[in-house]
Amino acid sequence: MKKTYRGSCHCRRVTFEVDLDLEAEGTGKCNCTVCWKRRAWSTRVKPDSFRALTGEAEMRRYPDNQVVEGGGFCPTCGVAPFLRIAAQEWNDGASVSVNVACLDDLEPQELIAAPVQYFDGRNDNWWQPPSETRHL
Numbered sequence: 001m002k003k004t005y006r007g008s009c010h011c012r013r014v015t016f017e018v019d020l021d022l023e024a025e026g027t028g029k030c031n032c033t034v035c036w037k038r039r040a041w042s043t044r045v046k047p048d049s050f051r052a053l054t055g056e057a058e059m060r061r062y063p064d065n066q067v068v069e070g071g072g073f074c075p076t077c078g079v080a081p082f083l084r085i086a087a088q089e090w091n092d093g094a095s096v097s098v099n100v101a102c103l104d105d106l107e108p109q110e111l112i113a114a115p116v117q118y119f120d121g122r123n124d125n126w127w128q129p130p131s132e133t134r135h136l
Contacts, residue, residue: 002049007102009079014055016082018098020045022114027100029136032121036136038080042097043114047084050096 001021008015020043027043029035061072061083073080081102085095100111118129118136130136 005103006105007081007098008104009055009074009077009081009102011074011077011079013076014059014074014079014081015053016056016098017051017053018045018096018103019049020098022100022106022110026115026117027111028117028119029133030119030121030126031130031133031136032119035121040080041100041116043100044085044095044097047094047096050082050098052082 002019003021004017004019006015006017022043025043025045027041029041034040055074058075059072060075072083079099079102081099083097085097100106100114118133119126120128120130122130
C-alpha cells in the first residue's frame with residue numbers, strides 16, 4: 001500500500017514528498033563509484049509520485065551526468081536527497097531516485113522489510129548484481 005513520506009536534506013533547505021509502497025517497489029544499492037562514495041541507498045518512483053517542495057532549484061549536480069535532469073546535492077549541507085533520472089531504459093522511463101536515508105518519517109522496520117536489489121554499475125553491468133554485496 002502506498003504511503004506518503006516527507007523527506008529532506010540534513011539542513012532542511014531541500015524538502016519533498018513522495019508516495020511509495022516501499023515493500024512493493026523495493027530499494028537499490030549500486031557499486032559504481034558515485035554510489036559507493038555516497039553510500040547511496042535509494043528507491044525509484046515515477047515522477048507523478050514525487051513532489052519537490054523547497055530548494056530543488058538551488059541544488060547542485062555534476063555537469064557531466066547525462067542521465068540526470070534535476071536534483072543533486074544541497075549546496076549547504078552536501079546531502080543528495082533525490083535525482084530526477086531521464087534515462088528511458090531505467091525503470092521503464094523517467095523516474096526519481098530518492099535517497100531512503102532522507103525520508104524523515106521512515107520507520108526502520110519499513111526499511112528492513114523492503115527488498116534490496118543490487119546493481120553492478122562499477123562494471124557497467126547494471127541489470128546484474130555484483131559478485132559481492134556485503135560492503136554495500
